[in-house]
Amino acid sequence: MLAVFSLISGSILLSLMFFMLLFASLGFVVGMPITTVTIWLSLVCTLVYGFMVTKFYFKQETWQLFAKLCLLITLSFLSFMYISGLFYDISYDGQVYHQEAVGQLAHGWNPFQDYLTKDRSHSAVLLNHYAKGPWIYEAVLYSATGQIEQSKVFNFLLIIISFLLTLSSMKQCHRFSVKQAVIFSLLMALNPISIYQALSFYIDGQLASLLLCLVALSYRLITQYDRVIVCSFIMSIALTVNIKFTGVVYVIACVGLAGGWLWLLKKKHLYANLAKTSIIGLFIGICVIGYNPYVTNIVYYGHPFYPLYGAGPKTMDIMTSNSPQGFMQMNSLEKLYVASFSMSTNNFDREEPVLKIPFTVRPQEFKPFVYGADIRIGGFGPWFSGMLLLAGLTLLLILIFPTKDGLYGIGLVVSIMISVLINPESWWARYVPQFWLMPISIAAVAATEAKKVIRYLGVTLTGAVIINLALITYPYILGNYYCTQSLDHQLQEIAKRGETIQVCFGDFTSNYARFAKWGIDYVDARDDIADINIEEIRYKYLTAVFQEPLLSDIFVDERMDKHE
Known part of the structure; x- marks a missing residue:
């Protein structure tokens, strides 16, 4: 019962994200940007899918169980959406290009038909050519709520999904007690990457959760090949390859390794099931949802992972400057x-x-x-x-x-x-x-x-x-709490001025949304004439933790360069 219930719950939550991504992408194909229609259509399809999944396993008590699942899922989603909205994303990349991408998509950018230029975004190269899965479903939610920080809810949602699907697999193998299955599933789902990216727009935590989903569903696919598991596996692949480029590599590795173990165990009759399900997932993920960047990168630049590969002397080197000494x-x-x-x-x-x-x-x-x-x-x-x-x-x-x-x-x-x-x-x-x-x-x-x-x-x-x-x-929760409090205070003080402020946003143009939220009338200005520089605001909230009692001991004699 627990294995089935957790599988149904995880699959329904997974379908919500999948439908958001699918309908937004299909809209891009016909020239329609993201609107509130996207989220309502996704919700309707998720409800229909959820009812069909529940009915597939529980034909006698379908409505009762489906109603309970809907209530539980809704409460969980709203609760974590509220928690996400309480914290600002204080990360560098999160503000420089992840939020920028979400904002561009929510405000009408169609990546399938519209090529961003440098005058429209400082991070145009990354936005044009990187995988866009998280940006898209975050933009779908942002377009509905108007609160960009609440879109971080998908970090928490995927942790929950990975826990549920792993729990389902661990109970299905009949080796673990309920207590053991819950503990180990939870520890696997609480990946450190997922934890310390949960309050930011970074995407590696989401990749961690989806890779765990793939591992769990691979086992279910091999041991119990039914339509719910097949659909869940396909959705997981489609979502994973659209997180980032390495998602494609890891999906192929996962499928290849699973096939290798089937060969060693002499279960060749399961090859076809694994192969055809994986091919469908990869086709939907790469050729439909991932038309941009994968297909467009191949057609116009000769490599699906452009600009990290295939750009010749212009290939983007992100490792040299990010590698530790030695x-x-x-x-x-x-x-x-x-x-x-x-x-x-x-x-x-x-x-x-x-x-x-x-x-x-x-x-x-x-x-x-x-x-x-x-x-x-x-x-x-x-x-x-x-x-x-x-x-x-x-x-x-x-x-x-x-x-x-x-x-x-x-x-x-x-x-x-x-x-x-x-x-x-x-x-x-x-x-x-x-x-x-x-x-x-x-x-x-x-x-x-x-x-x-x-x-x-x-x-x-x-x-x-x-x-x-x-x-x-x-330290992660405390640090983000204190930084958020400091930033809130700074924005509140700026809002009290009640006048148009000249602000140098630099690369942090995603902060437009924060100023708009506080009702601050601003003009984007050069550093030499600006009243406020976002770098100065950032320095203040990042160093605010130095004086907080619960963290001050680890920042003894600490100094942070203003341009760090």
């Missing part, structure tokens, strides 16, 4: 080791990574998680290195005392690591969010092993995961 001379495995076993930090351009003793935490390691979003070194948390050591020891014992189920779990771990290592920049946590699943998968396998020592190690590893998440979540 990393350009290391191979991918060396970089992954250093990034995983060093102190958590984002001062990548000022100091080299510092290796540390696992399970130790220094106060300065909390600093990067105060702001979150794109932590370079130790991006999975201060205790992640210790988790890896415990996971390695547990895995060794599972291999010494092998069981059939244990070997299946090892197969999953190997698959995860293959998907991580195919990325040459696997050192950067947000580029390989699936790495988080590796130690938790080992803990889950250990929880049901016969040997007490393996079970005890699994429990210890699970405890370490929980503590690691707490070490990340505490």
Whole structure:
């Protein structure tokens, strides 16, 4: 019952995002921009889909269960939408181009037919050529509510979806108790990347959640091939490939690895099911929803991942300036080791990574998680290195005392690591969010092993995961709260002037929405004649946390350059 109920709930929530993306894209094809019609059409189709899914599994109590599901889903969505709206996105990329893209789409930009120029957006190259999935469904919601910050709700929504679908799969395999299934599903869904990007418009957390959905649905697809699971798998693929370019690579890797294990297990009769479902999902995701950028990039620039590839001497290099000191001379495995076993930090351009003793935490390691979003070194948390050591020891014992189920779990771990290592920049946590699943998968396998020592190690590893998440979540929530309070105060003071303000927005043009929300009459001006510079406002709220009692201890003698 729990497996089916969680599958239905996750599938319905997934369909809401899928329909938003599909109808917005079809509208672009016929020249219709995003309007409130898009969200109402998506809601109607989601309700119809939800009723059909519920009826498929529960023919006798369809209306009662469907009504309860609708109530639960609505309350969850509205609650997290409200929470999202309480916080400003304080991240750099979130304000420079992610929110900019959402605003452009909500205000009439049709990426299928309209090529942005530099005079319309400072980030025109990225907006024109990057995958647009999150921007589109966030813009659909923004067009309906008028509150752009509430569109961050999809970060939370995907965490919930990934939890539900993973719970469904763990219960379906009949190996875990309800308590174990809930705990491990929750720990997998609460990926650190998803946590410290939840209050921003960054998209890697959404990719983390969708990759977990794909893993969970791959298992369901192999063990129970029915129309609901097929639809959910197709929607997951279509959404994943439209998150970012690496989504395409990871989907192909997931499908390929699943097919490889089917071959090893001599279950070749399941190939066709997996293959045709994956092809449908990829076609919808790349050729229909992802017409821009994938098809347009190929047609006009010769490569689907332009401008990161295929631009010749003009190829965009985003790694050299973002790599920590010394990393350009290391191979991918060396970089992954250093990034995983060093102190958590984002001062990548000022100091080299510092290796540390696992399970130790220094106060300065909390600093990067105060702001979150794109932590370079130790991006999975201060205790992640210790988790890896415990996971390695547990895995060794599972291999010494092998069981059939244990070997299946090892197969999953190997698959995860293959998907991580195919990325040459696997050192950067947000580029390989699936790495988080590796130690938790080992803990889950250990929880049901016969040997007490393996079970005890699994429990210890699970405890370490929980503590690691707490070490990340505490500074992130407090940091974003204090920054939001400071920004609110600054905007309130500007609004009190009651006059037209000359503002230098620079690259932070998404802040137009914040000024409009406060009813501030402004004119975009050059820095030399502006009354206010957004960089100054940003400096004030980023440094506001230095004086807050609950965080001040980790910012002792801290200084931040005004242009950082």
